[in-house]
Amino acid sequence: MRTIIHVDLDAFFCAIEEQRDPSLHGKAFAVGAQPNQRGVVASCSYPARHHGVRSAMAMARALSLCPQLIIVPSRHAAYRAASAQVMALLHSVTPQVEQISIDEAFLDVSALLPEDAEPEAAYRLAQHCQQRIKRELQLSCSVGVASNKMVAKIATDYGKANAGKKNSPQAICVVPPGEEAAFLAPLPTSALWGVGPKTEAALARLGLNTIGDLARHPPEDLLRRFGQHGYDLSQHARGIDKRPIVTFREVKSVSSETTFVHDVTDWDQLHDTLRELVDDVVHRLQRHQLQGSTVKLKLRWPDFTTPTRQMTLPAPTDETGALLGAATSILQQLWIEGTPVRLLGVGVTGLSSREQLSLWDAPKKAEEHAKTPAREAASSDAPPASEPAVADSPEWQKHQEKQQKLQHVLELLHKRFGPSLVQRGCRNKTIHIERFDND
Numbered sequence: 001m002r003t004i005i006h007v008d009l010d011a012f013f014c015a016i017e018e019q020r021d022p023s024l025h026g027k028a029f030a031v032g033a034q035p036n037q038r039g040v041v042a043s044c045s046y047p048a049r050h051h052g053v054r055s056a057m058a059m060a061r062a063l064s065l066c067p068q069l070i071i072v073p074s075r076h077a078a079y080r081a082a083s084a085q086v087m088a089l090l091h092s093v094t095p096q097v098e099q100i101s102i103d104e105a106f107l108d109v110s111a112l113l114p115e116d117a118e119p120e121a122a123y124r125l126a127q128h129c130q131q132r133i134k135r136e137l138q139l140s141c142s143v144g145v146a147s148n149k150m151v152a153k154i155a156t157d158y159g160k161a162n163a164g165k166k167n168s169p170q171a172i173c174v175v176p177p178g179e180e181a182a183f184l185a186p187l188p189t190s191a192l193w194g195v196g197p198k199t200e201a202a203l204a205r206l207g208l209n210t211i212g213d214l215a216r217h218p219p220e221d222l223l224r225r226f227g228q229h230g231y232d233l234s235q236h237a238r239g240i241d242k243r244p245i246v247t248f249r250e251v252k253s254v255s256s257e258t259t260f261v262h263d264v265t266d267w268d269q270l271h272d273t274l275r276e277l278v279d280d281v282v283h284r285l286q287r288h289q290l291q292g293s294t295v296k297l298k299l300r301w302p303d304f305t306t307p308t309r310q311m312t313l314p315a316p317t318d319e320t321g322a323l324l325g326a327a328t329s330i331l332q333q334l335w336i337e338g339t340p341v342r343l344l345g346v347g348v349t350g351l352s353s354r355e356q357l358s359l360w361d362a363p364k365k366a367e368e369h370a371k372t373p374a375r376e377a378a379s380s381d382a383p384p385a386s387e388p389a390v391a392d393s394p395e396w397q398k399h400q401e402k403q404q405k406l407q408h409v410l411e412l413l414h415k416r417f418g419p420s421l422v423q424r425g426c427r428n429k430t431i432h433i434e435r436f437d438n439d
């Protein structure tokens with residue numbers, strides 16, 4: 001029997017802001033951009049939630065619900081640094097950690113418990129993680145425990161939703177083995193992974209409103225109507241989820257994507273978002289001493305078609321400049337000016353361990369690889385490229401060398417003074433990146 005713990009920090013961005021400014025404690029506040037910058041709520045404190053404020057809500061709407069709402073600008077570098085500390089702590093519990101977002105992770109703790117362990121033992125282990133995060137990092141989290149990832153995550157959400165009006169839920173919810181289906185049965189179908197508003201509505205038309213309804217429905221009918229997704233839903237509704245924990249070393253790609261609250265038609269806004277996404281990917285690559293050689297870009301139009309395209313670089317890299325340059329070039333090719341964009345994503349594949357390049361080796365390394373032409377491949381659902389890749393042009397190489405040097409200096413500064421002190425410049429800081437800290 002597997003035992004999976006799901007850890008989710010409570011209102012994470014807000015918790016970090018409270019550490020910076022303790023006077024925010026107990027107050028209704030939201031992290032995000034000002035309403036006059038068309039800002040949205042990236043995270044909100046629990047007192048703000050009691051007024052109906054939610055993540056992803058337009059800040060103007062949040063203010064109308066809660067006029068006394070304090071707006072705090074987001075500081076993603078600080079959140080990433082704190083997230084890295086939390087993940088390091090979880091890795092000290094077990095190496096079987098799968099980070100799924102900036103403030104969420106699964107732990108496979110099966111090996112830490114006896115085969116016939118009582119649910120009480122799993123509860124104590126969950127409590128141990130929660131208390132360590134509180135004591136060592138002064139952060140609150142909620143924890144779900146179950147025999148698989150899906151049920152553990154839903155258990156966390158359930159625990160949070162039922163924690164009552166506290167300043168922070170700090171919930172622990174354990175679903176004992178064998179009780180998965182019974183636990184899920186009364187919940188709405190939308191509580192399942194992969195059930196968004198469209199699927200929820202399609203299921204409701206079949207009279208399937210709860211997960212229990214879904215579990216009782218013939219799986220072959222769901223397979224016929226919704227394909228493999230329908231079959232998976234049927235399994236999940238019965239509390240069955242065999243997906244293993246995927247630790248970082250087994251990961252084949254590092255990616256980051258964002259869905260815009262309002263479709264974006266402006267190049268500057270798209271590019272600034274791309275920069276944030278690349279920064280996020282670079283940060284994760286560097287944390288794990290990895291480099292990637294292929295950059296993949298994903299767009300989603302309002303009709304949900306999702307073209308993707310990728311570019312293979314002359315050499316593996318973890319440099320922001322090189323990856324942003326390639327991603328920008330693909331975006332320029334893929335995006336037709338003025339077309340609304342619903343989602344933007346960037347990923348890096350072709351991962352390898354990072355070689356330690358010194359500041360002085362970098363230009364030589366770039367020269368060596370300058371002879372290797374860049375390759376570009378379009379995925380099946382993307383139109384063929386009309387322009388060749390630019391990754392082998394002399395300008396690009398020069399740009400990359402400059403960026404490598406800059407990156408190296410930045411890293412040294414980060415090591416010495418912490419990540420929040422020095423950041424790359426950004427043309428327009430009032431961007432609409434919605435990497436939400438949902439709960």
Ligand SMILES: [Mg+2]
Binds near residue numbers: 010
């Ligand atoms: Mg959270």
